[in-house]
Amino acid sequence: MADVQFAPLRTLNDFLLESARFQMPNVKDPDKWANRVIHNLYYYQSNYFLMTLIVFLVIGILHPVKMVCGFAAISAAFALFVYCTNSQWTARRFKRNHPVISLIIIVAAGYLLVYMFGAVIVFMFGIAFPLLLTLIHASLRMRGLKNKLTNKLETAGLRRTPMGIILDGLGQEAEIVVQG
Structure with a gap:
């Protein structure tokens, strides 16, 4: 992680306003569309992270x-899922030995789920x-020369960025050949 560099924040003019060019992607060529999205994710990653943080905070405000309740409910459901999948034998034994308590837990969990929906x-x-x-944005934003050159550096391995690590983890790598 020591060699990870954060991409610069692109100007609002480049990201959305005057110099930004938008066009519908060619849906008949999914490879070219995916290539555009991946390269835009690399190039505008700081803008996307900032936009995501701002929208999440606005909704949170x-x-x-x-x-908070939604986060707690999702976390509790995830923790319960992990516990039950890791200790199936214990859960089965508990249901067999305490059927009434198991029924109360199931009804309470169902009520909580509906209440927290x-x-x-x-x-x-x-x-x-x-x-x-x-x-x-990544689908509609056409790539410029600066975008293509920056992506060339990223995909050649000269720079490692957070978006590069995320996309590598998802198995989505940009091609080194610069395409439109």
């Missing part, structure tokens, strides 16, 4: 209780909406 939706929206905005 507008609905702070729902965001609105908060979970707000929390998931706080995560999904910035990702949707990022995907839309």
Whole structure:
């Protein structure tokens, strides 16, 4: 992680305003579309991280209780899933030895799920909406010469950035050949 460099924040003019060129991607050529998205993710990564943080914070400020409750509900569900999948024998033995308590836990969990549904939706929206905005921008934003040169450095391995690490982890690597 010592060799990780953060990409510079691109200007608002380059990101959205006057010099930005947008065009619908060619949906009949998914490889070219994916290439555009991946290269834009590399080039505008600091802008995307900042945009995601701002949108998440705005939603958190507008609905702070729902965001915290939604996070707690998602975390509790994840922890319960991990516990149950790692200790199936213990859970089965508990259900067999304590059927009434098991039924009460199931009913209470169902009630909590229904009660927290609105908060979970707000929390998931706080995560999904910035990702949707990022995907839309990366899909529609046409790449310029500076974008292509910067991506060439990134894909040649001369620089490692957080987005490069994320995309490598997802198995999405940009091609070294610069394409439009």
